[in-house]
Amino acid sequence: ITILAVETSCDETAVSVVRNGREVLSNSVNSQIESHKRFGGVVPEVASRHHVENITTVIADALKTADITMADIDAVAVTEGPGLIGALLVGINAAKALALSHQKPLIPVHHIAGHIYANHIEEPLKFPLLALIVSGGHTELVIMRDHLNFEVIGETRDDAVGEAYDKVARTINLPYPGGPHVDRLAAEGQDSLNFPRPVLEGYDFSFSGLKSAVINTLHNKAQKGETVPPEDVAASFQASVIDVLTQKTFEALEEYHIEELIVCGGVAANKGLRARLDAMAKERDINLRIPPLNLCTDNAAMIGAAAYYYYVKNVRADLNLNGKSTLDL
Numbered sequence: 001i002t003i004l005a006v007e008t009s010c011d012e013t014a015v016s017v018v019r020n021g022r023e024v025l026s027n028s029v030n031s032q033i034e035s036h037k038r039f040g041g042v043v044p045e046v047a048s049r050h051h052v053e054n055i056t057t058v059i060a061d062a063l064k065t066a067d068i069t070m071a072d073i074d075a076v077a078v079t080e081g082p083g084l085i086g087a088l089l090v091g092i093n094a095a096k097a098l099a100l101s102h103q104k105p106l107i108p109v110h111h112i113a114g115h116i117y118a119n120h121i122e123e124p125l126k127f128p129l130l131a132l133i134v135s136g137g138h139t140e141l142v143i144m145r146d147h148l149n150f151e152v153i154g155e156t157r158d159d160a161v162g163e164a165y166d167k168v169a170r171t172i173n174l175p176y177p178g179g180p181h182v183d184r185l186a187a188e189g190q191d192s193l194n195f196p197r198p199v200l201e202g203y204d205f206s207f208s209g210l211k212s213a214v215i216n217t218l219h220n221k222a223q224k225g226e227t228v229p230p231e232d233v234a235a236s237f238q239a240s241v242i243d244v245l246t247q248k249t250f251e252a253l254e255e256y257h258i259e260e261l262i263v264c265g266g267v268a269a270n271k272g273l274r275a276r277l278d279a280m281a282k283e284r285d286i287n288l289r290i291p292p293l294n295l296c297t298d299n300a301a302m303i304g305a306a307a308y309y310y311y312v313k314n315v316r317a318d319l320n321l322n323g324k325s326t327l328d329l
């Protein structure tokens with residue numbers, strides 16, 4: 001089964017051709033990061049306009065790279081949500097047009113299911129597994145006992161980790177998106193600022209207090225005329241994030257007797273987090289898998305991978321399909 005997948009939930013226009021959920025024939029991405037940089041974040045109106053301008057070219061590129069025509073495609077998949085509504089609609093309308101004009105089934109895909117299935121491409125998912133999702137809009141711990149079977153055991157009550165990274169980056173004047181810059185700086189600094197490790201009961205997370213602690217510390221030091229090396233801010237913030245994420249993740253693995261751990265979403269690209277997860281997994285005989293960097297951030301290959309299982313389960317959308325800014329897994 002060959003699926004053409006479209007992803008436009010945020011600021012990447014992405015189209016991919018994926019066979020049987022694992023074989024990526026093409027993975028075309030047009031990133032708008034440069035256009036949003038000067039605003040310090042994604043501007044929804046700007047994102048939608050860019051998607052409109054780029055979607056046709058990215059579709060053509062994905063087909064050309066896969067060396068395939070629409071005649072060889074079995075189904076068209078598209079991210080239904082969650083995401084920016086105007087951005088989602090561009091991908092959804094393009095996917096509808098392709099499905100209608102070429103008489104192909106249309107498959108709606110959950111964006112976070114896509115992030116999880118980014119791990120299915122190099123090696124098939126093994127169940128039961130625990131997924132740690134750390135992206136720009138989500139921080140969740142999810143148990144999967146079978147394909148497309150999601151049990152959310154914990155999630156953030158306020159900011160997502162990626163969001164906290166981007167906000168902290170802004171306070172130390174790093175460009176958008178801040179995550180990779182904070183990651184790079186953190187490697188050069190010391191965990192000297194003793195930021196809190198916000199740990200809640202159960203498996204929920206909270207990162208807004210940590211973000212405020214960073215801002216307040218910098219503010220108080222500035223009032224006393226003291227400066228803090230930005231690399232120490234980055235290192236201290238990152239140390240707190242990594243402590244909290246790994247503590248909860250390994251607690252959950254133990255409580256639920258799960259030995260497979262997958263990590264996904266943009267923050268899964270974080271070098272410090274990857275290194276700590278790797279060390280802890282080795283110590284505890286946990287099988288850890290994290291996608292390659294280009295499959296951590298938004299892409300359509302992950303949507304095509306998940307879409308195969310929606311296809312098999314006979315999940316279909318009709319031409320009334322709408323974008324959803326929020327959507328349960």
Ligand code: ATP
Binds near residue numbers: 137183298
């Ligand atoms: P969602 O998937 O929740 O809808 P999104 O699609 O915007 O949100 P992703 O594209 O998965 O999120 O991830 C983007 C986020 O990942 C940004 O917040 C970015 O700063 C962060 N990020 C990317 N690389 C790194 C890194 N090396 N360290 C920390 N954060 C990173």
Ligand code: MG
Binds near residue numbers: 010011297298
């Ligand atoms: Mg993005």
Ligand code: FE
Binds near residue numbers: 265297
């Ligand atoms: Fe995403």
